[in-house]
Amino acid sequence: MEPISLLCRDGYELLGHFWRPEGAVDAGTVIINPATGVLARYYHRYARFLAEQGFAVLTYDYRGIGLSRPGRIQGAGIRWRDWGELDFDAAIAWAQRRRPDGMLAVVGHSIGGFLPGFAPGAARIDRLLTVGAQYAYWRDYAADRRLRLMLKWHVAMPVLTALLGYFPGRRLGWLEDLPAGVAHEWSFRREKMEVSYPQHERPLILDRFAAVRAQILAVGMADDEFGTPRAILRGLSYYRNSERQRVSLAPADLGFADVGHFGLFHARHRDGFWRQSCAWLRDGLSPWPPDAVLLPEGGTWKQRISYA
Numbered sequence: 001m002e003p004i005s006l007l008c009r010d011g012y013e014l015l016g017h018f019w020r021p022e023g024a025v026d027a028g029t030v031i032i033n034p035a036t037g038v039l040a041r042y043y044h045r046y047a048r049f050l051a052e053q054g055f056a057v058l059t060y061d062y063r064g065i066g067l068s069r070p071g072r073i074q075g076a077g078i079r080w081r082d083w084g085e086l087d088f089d090a091a092i093a094w095a096q097r098r099r100p101d102g103m104l105a106v107v108g109h110s111i112g113g114f115l116p117g118f119a120p121g122a123a124r125i126d127r128l129l130t131v132g133a134q135y136a137y138w139r140d141y142a143a144d145r146r147l148r149l150m151l152k153w154h155v156a157m158p159v160l161t162a163l164l165g166y167f168p169g170r171r172l173g174w175l176e177d178l179p180a181g182v183a184h185e186w187s188f189r190r191e192k193m194e195v196s197y198p199q200h201e202r203p204l205i206l207d208r209f210a211a212v213r214a215q216i217l218a219v220g221m222a223d224d225e226f227g228t229p230r231a232i233l234r235g236l237s238y239y240r241n242s243e244r245q246r247v248s249l250a251p252a253d254l255g256f257a258d259v260g261h262f263g264l265f266h267a268r269h270r271d272g273f274w275r276q277s278c279a280w281l282r283d284g285l286s287p288w289p290p291d292a293v294l295l296p297e298g299g300t301w302k303q304r305i306s307y308a
Contacts, residue, residue: 001017001018001020001044001047001048002017002018002020002049003015003016003017003018004016004017004018004060004094005180005193006060006087006090006091006093006094007090008063008086008087008089008090009086009089009090009172010061010086012068012086012087013068014060014061014062014067014068014070014087014090014091015060015061015062015066015067015129015250016040016058016059016061016065016067016068016091017040017044017047017058017059017060018056018057018058018190019047019048019050019056019057019058019059020051020056020161021051021054021055021057021274022051022052022053022054022055022250023054023227025046025283026054026055026056026099026102027053027054027103027282027303028054028055028056028099028102028103028105028126028282029055029057029058029086029095029098029102029103029105030047030050030056030057030058030100030105030106030107030281031057031058031091031092031095031104031105031106032046032047032057032058032059032107032108032109032112033088033091033106033107033109033111033112033113033115033116034061034062034065034107034109034112035109035110035111035112035132035261035262036080036110036111036175036178036186037065037169037174037175037176037177037178037183038065038109038110038151038175038176038262039061039066039176040059040060040061040067041059041066042265043059043107043109043297044059045265045267045270046107046265046274047059048273049177049270050274050278050281051288053175053278053282055105055278055281055282056098056099056102058091058094058095060087060091062087063078063082063083063086063087063140063179064076064078064178064179064182065077065176065178065216066176068087069177073165073166073177073179074121074164074165074166074180075165075180076179076180076181076228077179077181078179078181078182079179079182079185079307080111080115080181080182080185081118081180081185081197082181083111083115083118084114084115084116084117084118085118085119085120085181088115088116088118088119088122089119089120089121089122092104092119092121092124092125093120093121094107094295096124098123099126103114103126103127103128104124104126104211105125105126105128105281106127106128106130106214107129107130107131107210108128108130108131108133109131109132109133109265109278110128110131110132110133110134110226110227110235111133111134111135111136112130112133113128113130113131113132113133113134113218114130114133114134114135114235114238116128116212116214117205117208117209117212117238117239118205118208118209119208120208122208122211122214123211123212123213124280125214126214126215126219127214127215127216127217127280127281127284128212128214128215128216128242129217129218129219129277129281129293130217130218130219130232130235131219131227131264131265132219132220132221132224132227132232132261132264133218133227133232133235134227134228134232134234134235135189135225135231135234135235136186136226137189137190137191137234138150138153138154138189138230139191140196140228140231141225141226141228141231142224142225142226142228143180145225149225149226150292151297152174154187154188155187155189157174157183157186157187158183158184158187158188160179161178161184161187163185163282165180165302166178166179166180166183167179167180167182167183171214171233171302177230189250193205194206206229206238209238210238210239210240210241211241212239212241212242213241213242214239214242215242215243215245215284215295216236216239216242216243216244216245217245217246217247217280218232218235218244218245218246218247219247219249219250219264219288220237220246220247220248220298221248221249221250221251221259221260221261221263221264222248222250222251222278223248223250223251223258223259223260224259224260224261225260225261226261227261229246229248229291232246233246233292240296241296242296243293243294243296244292244293245286245290245292245293246290246291246292247286247288247289247290247291247292248291249288253288254269254272254273255272256268276288300304
């Protein structure tokens with residue numbers, strides 16, 4: 001790997017790493033989008049594995065996080081939306097400059113699988129693999145853990161953020177520190193994502209999601225308290241012009257007792273999920289039978305899940 005920098009349209013510099021593909025054949029470029037409050041280095045072992053399979057891989061920290069954190073996080077004015085509209089868009093531009101005619105795939109963990117829809121350049125994506133992807137609407141959390149998660153992320157987090165000017169996640173052992181704008185977007189996200197933004201901005205946001213034509217495979221774990229089937233389908237509904245497949249896996253399907261929201265990027269999944277994911281990233285072939293499939297405009301879900 002080698003360190004790189006990405007210059008966003010607003011002049012903000014992001015730092016990350018480029019993993020050169022091994023072997024004579026370049027299978028395409030993969031951008032890895034982290035979850036909220038998770039450092040890019042958490043995904044480095046998976047990135048190294050993908051490079052061994054012939055992919056060129058880009059990992060990077062969003063603004064306000066890890067290597068891309070400014071000297072002072074208070075008052076930085078950083079929002080979740082900026083991570084997609086500016087940061088991820090800069091990652092797409094970098095990948096396009098590197099290989100304009102190459103296959104471009106994205107692995108998005110949690111919010112990292114939803115952020116692509118904000119990016120003006122997301123129409124260039126060929127394939128999107130999401131893992132537990134959702135936008136943290138509290139009613140979508142697993143029913144048996146909903147109250148605890150609501151108190152943690154939608155009561156304690158906004159109170160601490162208001163007091164300190166940022167969310168001190170690292171000090172609490174609750175992921176990394178978060179800029180105030182990111183923390184508040186998470187805390188106050190409503191049933192429809194677009195109503196979190198001024199009314200005059202909503203059509204543009206929805207149009208950007210609709211412009212994405214990538215094949216999407218959304219993987220969820222049965223023991224994921226955040227990425228429940230309802231949460232995943234709610235996020236997928238915004239990509240209305242993409243062919244979307246949702247797959248639910250139980251930990252036992254992968255040979256483990258538990259996996260949860262973060263476990264699939266642990267090295268113990270190298271010979272299982274990691275290797276299986278390459279079939280999708282390289283050829284668009286799902287190694288698992290889908291629970292639900294929706295084709296662009298006019299299709300119907302094989303399995304319907306109510307948002308009520």
